[in-house]
Amino acid sequence: MTPSEAASPPPSQGGAASGPAKPVPRRQLARTKVVRRQVHGVLLLDKPLGWSSNDALQKAKWLLRAEKAGHTGTLDPLATGLLPLCFGAATKFSQISLDADKAYRATLRLGQRTRTGDREGEVVDERPVVLDRAALGAAVARFTGSIAQLPPMHSALKKDGKALYEYARAGVEVERAARQVQIHAIDIVSWDDAADAPTLVIDVRCSKGTYIRTLAEDIGEALGCGAHLSGLRRTASGPLTLAGTVTLAALEAMDEAERLGLLKPVDALLADWPSLALDADEAGRFLTGLRRRVRQADIPALRVYGPEPGAFLGSAHITAGELIADRLLSPAEVGSLLPKPEPAPLAAAA
Numbered sequence: 001m002t003p004s005e006a007a008s009p010p011p012s013q014g015g016a017a018s019g020p021a022k023p024v025p026r027r028q029l030a031r032t033k034v035v036r037r038q039v040h041g042v043l044l045l046d047k048p049l050g051w052s053s054n055d056a057l058q059k060a061k062w063l064l065r066a067e068k069a070g071h072t073g074t075l076d077p078l079a080t081g082l083l084p085l086c087f088g089a090a091t092k093f094s095q096i097s098l099d100a101d102k103a104y105r106a107t108l109r110l111g112q113r114t115r116t117g118d119r120e121g122e123v124v125d126e127r128p129v130v131l132d133r134a135a136l137g138a139a140v141a142r143f144t145g146s147i148a149q150l151p152p153m154h155s156a157l158k159k160d161g162k163a164l165y166e167y168a169r170a171g172v173e174v175e176r177a178a179r180q181v182q183i184h185a186i187d188i189v190s191w192d193d194a195a196d197a198p199t200l201v202i203d204v205r206c207s208k209g210t211y212i213r214t215l216a217e218d219i220g221e222a223l224g225c226g227a228h229l230s231g232l233r234r235t236a237s238g239p240l241t242l243a244g245t246v247t248l249a250a251l252e253a254m255d256e257a258e259r260l261g262l263l264k265p266v267d268a269l270l271a272d273w274p275s276l277a278l279d280a281d282e283a284g285r286f287l288t289g290l291r292r293r294v295r296q297a298d299i300p301a302l303r304v305y306g307p308e309p310g311a312f313l314g315s316a317h318i319t320a321g322e323l324i325a326d327r328l329l330s331p332a333e334v335g336s337l338l339p340k341p342e343p344a345p346l347a348a349a350a
Helices: 053-064 088-099 133-141 164-169 212-223 248-253 256-261 266-270 280-287 331-337
Strands: 041-047 069-071 079-087 102-110 112-114 123-126 145-149 179-192 199-206 227-237 275-277 299-305 312-319 322-328
Touching: 041 053, 041 088, 041 266, 053 069, 053 079, 053 248, 053 256, 069 088, 079 088, 079 266, 088 266, 088 312, 088 331, 102 212, 133 179, 133 212, 145 212, 199 212, 199 227, 212 227, 266 299, 266 312, 280 312, 280 322, 299 322, 312 331
Parallel strands: 079 227, 112 227, 275 299
Antiparallel strands: 041 079, 069 079, 102 199, 102 227, 112 123, 145 179, 179 199, 299 312, 312 322
16 A cells, blocks of 8 residues: 555445445545554454455544554455454454454355355356255254365455456356365354245354355255355454444544544453463563463463553463463553553642
């Protein structure tokens, strides 16, 4: 992104009456000078329909006037829901959220297969739908546990430096290797076998890298009627959920203090990890990257804190009695994240 693009205001979300909001190309927008600043924390965004993850990130970054930002895993424009955005020091830990398990609510349109596996593609096959609860339960049970998925051609996965969807748009199908993913659970929320638009709504808890549109198509084939993904909403990523999320429209309507007040601490992405507190001397050494001897069993991943309340230092692991740093904050970042003391009251005049 060039400096002139960084100074351009991202598109407004628009009104609900006109349908899903679409980002406006930046070259069509007036240039507005934005003074960037250091912002640290995690924003839980409820990504709107029709927006790419990067467009949503750039809009939030512009609203917060943040110097540095990144998201924690792409959601397709078709999808809505939880998109954790990392600012400043939190970007050091974005990979943790990328690797975390995810949860989705998916709506399957039964009886139709489409070219893209979702509602945006043309229908290529239609079949009658005859369902009962037992058949649904048996079908979803086939896709729990460790399963192999063939990445869809309409995906951002790259081959030879080019996204698969680029090949698909050119009418080219390339060879892909199946990938092992873990489906922890599939819960049936509701189903409707109405003749005009039979649907199945499911909640899915899965590992990273799971293609929900592929899962929808596979469940449709198991039911014998075919299916495509007609709606998708991410409901959780690691320890983070939809609780406390904000929409872009709501964020835009706030003042700067309100926006900053929504930021979760930098360690929010690690909230479900065990933690370890160090005294002042040990904390200082840890921040230099030195290994420390500890009397604890091996732990593959943990949060490390200094003696001050809220003094998050970084992530680490313990192996053979040694505390080994993985990702560290700088001393300046640690200091900037500490709670600011309340100003002392003025002494009364004699």
